[in-house]
Amino acid sequence: GENVEQHPSTLSVQEGDSAVIKCTYSDSASNYFPWYKQELGKGPQLIIDIRSNVGEKKDQRIAVTLNKTAKHFSLHITETQPEDSAVYFCAAFSGNTPLVFGKGTRLSVIA
Amino acid sequence: KAGVTQTPRYLIKTRGQQVTLSCSPISGHRSVSWYQQTPGQGLQFLFEYFSETQRNKGNFPGRFSGRQFSNSRSEMNVSTLELGDSALYLCASSLFQDRWFSPLHFGNGTRLTVT
Numbered sequence: 104g105e106n107v108e109q110h111p112s113t114l115s116v117q118e119g120d121s122a123v124i125k126c127t128y129s130d131s132a133s134n135y136f137p138w139y140k141q142e143l144g145k146g147p148q149l150i151i152d153i154r155s156n157v158g159e160k161k162d163q164r165i166a167v168t169l170n171k172t173a174k175h176f177s178l179h180i181t182e183t184q185p186e187d188s189a190v191y192f193c194a195a196f197s198g199n200t201p202l203v204f205g206k207g208t209r210l211s212v213i214a
Numbered sequence: 215k216a217g218v219t220q221t222p223r224y225l226i227k228t229r230g231q232q233v234t235l236s237c238s239p240i241s242g243h244r245s246v247s248w249y250q251q252t253p254g255q256g257l258q259f260l261f262e263y264f265s266e267t268q269r270n271k272g273n274f275p276g277r278f279s280g281r282q283f284s285n286s287r288s289e290m291n292v293s294t295l296e297l298g299d300s301a302l303y304l305c306a307s308s309l310f311q312d313r314w315f316s317p318l319h320f321g322n323g324t325r326l327t328v329t
Binding site: 134135137139144145146147148149152154192196199200201202203204205206207 | 218247249255256257259262269270272304306311312313314317318319320321322323
């Protein structure tokens with residue numbers, strides 16, 4: 104089955120700097136890759152997703168890139184703000200199998 | 215539009231007891247998935263229901279079960295609770311099963327503590 108690995112597990116950046124979180128997946132049939140943000144006491148919230156027919160997608164300060172050949176995808180957050188501090192999860196979907204998540208990255212933005 | 219609603223938010227149970235958790239999906243969503251979240255294992259898939267039928271099941275013991283009603287609301291049950299069942303249980307809903315067309319939307323979870 105699908106296996107998703109996520110790095111780093113923790114990340115600290117200065118306010119205003121960029122943050123990059125990377126994920127790799129194992130199933131070449133995977134075609135949908137969402138990213139979720141989980142704040143303390145809340146459930147994961149979908150922040151951006153990308154499908155296998157595109158290589159990059161951007162939404163304001165957040166962007167995701169996908170390299171199907173290398174089977175990896177990344178989340179880029181620019182001009183980080185304290186409210187970006189949270190745990191971020193990547194995930195991969197293949198066919199009718201359940202969404203498989205990475206183990207998460209705890210991002211701390213230091214003011 | 216109201217989001218995914220999970221009740222209760224917190225539960226404390228004793229080892230050996232059983233527990234039932236409830237999930238109301240976003241209106242119109244027919245697929246409900248359940249995940250267990252623990253610090254060490256991340257989000258682990260439990261099961262998925264679509265139109266009252268279990269479509270997928272994760273690698274959990276038979277003590278974990280679930281069901282979906284005709285109004286798409288779902289419940290999960292854990293019998294003979296063990297200390298290791300302490301976790302945040304997350305419910306997520308989507309329009310369809312295929313994530314390409316229909317992303318998952320999560321509730322805020324039920325925090326279960328087994329003592």
